[in-house]
Amino acid sequence: MIWPAVDAIKQQISLLDYLQTQNWKPARRISRGRLMGLCPLHLDHKPSFLVDPLQNLFYCYGCSRGGDLIRFVELYHDVSFGEAMALLRRSARCGSLLSDVARFYQVQLDRHPEAVAYLQQRGIQQPQVIEEFAIGYAPGGCLRHWMISLGYSLNELQQAGLVNAAGLDSFTHRVVFPLETNLYGRTVGNAAAHRFLPGDKGGLPRWQRVKHCSEVILVEGLFDLAVLWQAGFHNATCAMGSHLNARQLRQLCDGALRTVYLAFDADANGSGQLAAHRLSRRLLQQGVTALRVQLPDGHDPNSFFVGGGDGQQFQQLLERALP
Numbered sequence: 001m002i003w004p005a006v007d008a009i010k011q012q013i014s015l016l017d018y019l020q021t022q023n024w025k026p027a028r029r030i031s032r033g034r035l036m037g038l039c040p041l042h043l044d045h046k047p048s049f050l051v052d053p054l055q056n057l058f059y060c061y062g063c064s065r066g067g068d069l070i071r072f073v074e075l076y077h078d079v080s081f082g083e084a085m086a087l088l089r090r091s092a093r094c095g096s097l098l099s100d101v102a103r104f105y106q107v108q109l110d111r112h113p114e115a116v117a118y119l120q121q122r123g124i125q126q127p128q129v130i131e132e133f134a135i136g137y138a139p140g141g142c143l144r145h146w147m148i149s150l151g152y153s154l155n156e157l158q159q160a161g162l163v164n165a166a167g168l169d170s171f172t173h174r175v176v177f178p179l180e181t182n183l184y185g186r187t188v189g190n191a192a193a194h195r196f197l198p199g200d201k202g203g204l205p206r207w208q209r210v211k212h213c214s215e216v217i218l219v220e221g222l223f224d225l226a227v228l229w230q231a232g233f234h235n236a237t238c239a240m241g242s243h244l245n246a247r248q249l250r251q252l253c254d255g256a257l258r259t260v261y262l263a264f265d266a267d268a269n270g271s272g273q274l275a276a277h278r279l280s281r282r283l284l285q286q287g288v289t290a291l292r293v294q295l296p297d298g299h300d301p302n303s304f305f306v307g308g309g310d311g312q313q314f315q316q317l318l319e320r321a322l323p
């Protein structure tokens with residue numbers, strides 16, 4: 001009985017479209033419209049991943065894996081068939097909505113000096129970082145009209161949590177980071193600091209680009225992640241809090257040999273360090289080497305760099321990390 005559902009999903013999302021949303025780029029075109037590129041499923045140095053857009057199938061000559069869209073999602077996200085279907089259904093339904101929202105917020109960023117000033121204050125200066133993380137700004141009071149002009153209904157916007165029951169934009173005066181199936185908004189004003197849309201926060205950001213690294217840095221917040229990336233640490237990802245959800249934990253414990261550096265907040269009440277301690281034990285039980293990075297008191301990776309710390313100094317902290 002699941003086959004009609006599978007066909008419906010495959011009609012809504014083509015394999016090639018999906019690959020492109022995951023930043024896959026073909027390196028060359030071969031006969032009958034087929035494409036070759038680097039394999040997203042293993043560490044690939046010469047293009048061995050073949051995509052046939054007409055058949056909607058892939059095959060990798062490097063890792064010998066192949067199949068259809070659902071199979072790709074299973075392998076790529078390390079999820080079961082049922083979870084792959086759920087992920088695809090969610091992205092079919094809200095994928096275009098969220099990407100249209102994110103694009104709108106990105107345009108707003110340059111128009112609002114208070115947002116740019118806030119990013120500067122959080123140590124984010126390079127335009128490449130803003131582009132890499134697709135950082136935007138939700139000024140409030142204008143998303144609803146724009147989205148309705150694009151053909152979305154008020155009901156859809158309310159169901160996604162973008163517009164509240166009173167018909168007002170939910171995200172107001174917030175710097176926004178788009179996530180896989182959600183949005184994170186950090187207030188630049190006095191409202192509650194952190195906000196997500198209703199629903200799951202999703203897996204680890206940038207995981208597909210990070211998972212092949214033998215050393216991975218895990219931080220709590222997206223601003224920590226952005227400054228680390230800016231300082232050249234492209235092997236970092238973020239829990240969006242100090243607790244991992246089941247999917248994030250599964251991603252870190254996927255059986256690959258890697259060391260995870262937990263660079264959690266060194267806050268005064270010790271909660272970040274306690275969470276790091278618990279997590280390192282949990283990872284160890286799963287056979288993952290975990291080391292805890294000791295930041296100076298009162299600092300998180302973001303404030304470490306904002307306060308004048310540089311990449312070399314952070315590297316030293318990694319080298320001195322404790323089991």
Ligand SMILES: [Zn+2]
Pocket residue numbers: 039040041042044049060061062063064065
């Ligand atoms: Zn492969």
